[in-house]
Amino acid sequence: MLGGGTFTSQNKKIPGTYINFVSAAKAEGVLSERGIVAYAVNLDWGNDTEVFQISKEEFQRNSLSLLGYEYAAEALKPFRDLFRHATRVLLYRLNPGTKATNNYATAKYSGTRGNSLKVVIGTNPDEEDRWDVSLYLGTTLVDEQRGIASAQNLVDNDYVVYQKDATLTQTAGTLLAGGTNGEVTGEKHKSFLNAIEGYHYHILACDSMDEPTKEYYVAFTRRLREELGIKFQTVLFGKAADYEGIINVKNNATLIPWVAGAQAGCGINKSITNMTYDGELTIKDTYSQAKLEDSIEAGEFVFHKVGQEYRILVDINSKTSVTPEKGQDFKKNQTIRILDQIGNDVASIFNNKYNGKIANDVSGRVSFWSDLVTYFKQLVSIRAIEDFDSQDVEVLPGTEKTDVIANSVITPVSSMEKLYMTVIVQ
Incomplete structure (x- = not known):
């Protein structure tokens, strides 16, 4: 049989067909959702x-x-x-505290609300030796299990864990008690x-x-x-x-x-x-x-x-001082949202696609540069930043062979807040 498969370099010894299937290079630039x-x-x-x-x-x-x-x-x-x-x-x-309980069940969670849970047990109308077990929270029916032979057959739910060794007896309603908040x-x-x-x-x-x-x-x-x-x-x-x-x-x-x-x-x-x-x-x-x-x-x-x-009144944060590193714009939450989004998204792009996966050579850094440019262009398209030029982004080798340095210049957009208008009357 002739050779075949994929190749990393052109070093095959056996005649045959070696084909690599690769996707066309696609720049990453995904804006993560907020909320x-x-x-x-x-x-x-x-x-x-x-x-x-x-x-x-x-x-x-x-x-x-x-x-x-x-x-x-x-x-x-x-x-x-x-x-x-x-x-x-x-x-x-x-404030986790104590779980409410009774002879038939224990509340799934601690807290005073568990004291409003009530277990109702009645004889099944079709089979007299079986039970119908209902669970209420306040006046709302939250669970109902019919034709139960014994407590061992009760299925726990979003509100209680049933006592599997309990003896089921008819009750018009037994409240859970002892639930407290911490x-x-x-x-x-x-x-x-x-x-x-x-x-x-x-x-x-x-x-x-x-x-x-x-x-x-x-x-x-x-x-x-x-x-x-x-x-x-x-x-x-x-x-x-x-x-x-x-x-x-x-x-x-x-x-x-x-x-x-x-x-x-x-x-x-x-x-x-x-x-x-x-x-x-x-x-x-x-x-x-x-x-x-x-x-x-x-x-x-x-x-x-x-x-x-x-x-x-104004969408601002608590920053009041101004420094050469952080000017007036850093008082605006819109500016911080943009900068935080960039920080989180760029970290996601790098960690998901490049970290430990792509060689730190010219081609690898060009690929990262391309993804950053694509991402910033997305921000321009939604009017989050303006006056962007791809030349404002550079990706350089760092001190160590594994290090990458990325520099960029951006101008965040701010929403209109003040109108200064002059009307000339002739």
Whole structure:
């Protein structure tokens, strides 16, 4: 049989046909989607051992099993505010406690909401030696299993783990009891930040009023942004951090979920300056023109009243100082969104396509340069940056053979905020 197959170099000894099938070179330039919030919360129900993710659709469909309440419940108002503009949330319970229980079942999660679970057992109408077992959360039927011979045959569900050695007897309704919430402490927030470090998100939210806890969030944000290159912003209440990674909400801590969702869901080619608050809270704050100007100078993210609506005054972060390295533009969240997006996306392109896979030679660096140029052109096409020239990007060999140096010059676009108009009357 003659030789055949693929080739790396032209060094075959046996006559035959050697064919390589390769894809045409295609530049990478994928803009990752936004909308993810990381948030540590005080809950009556829910996963109490790890970070858990909920999408907007899951929240709308499965809030009862995931968070313990129906979608329209008063207790879920903060989540409805958050999901006005966020697409996903990474949640962490700050207050795991004790699971409710009775002779037939133990709640799946700890918390006081488990005390509203009720087991109803009745004789099966078709087979008198079998049982129908129903489970209610409040007045809502959440699980029903018919024709059960014994407790061993009961299937655990999203709400309870059944006691398989229980003796089933008829009951009009036996409530679970003993469910408690734990205490929220600064150490619980630290545990959350340790757990969330390896996840991808755009906004980290904290509604704590405890100053040491807020300081810890600021330090965490600085460390991840500056030492690890993980780009996100943190939304806090009443924290003058003078840092582009911190958004300092002024009006009320209850606005944190809505602000976090709005910031996470905002495109990099947009600003939420003058955006109308469309949540369910009642904002009562009114500020004078002088106070609003002071808020801008202080790096405060403030809502102000316009007619019967409340709107965001300016989409700014807490940065107030200006340096040669970080000028006025770094106070704008739109600028930070663009820069963070570039940082995250370029890292993704390099790690997924080049890191450990492509040779660090002229051809490899040209390929990386081409991908960067394609990516920046995408940003131009969505009007996130302007005045871009491919010559503004260079990819060079580094000191070590494995090192690559990439330099680029970009001009972020800002949304219109002020109009200065002169009308000449003739």
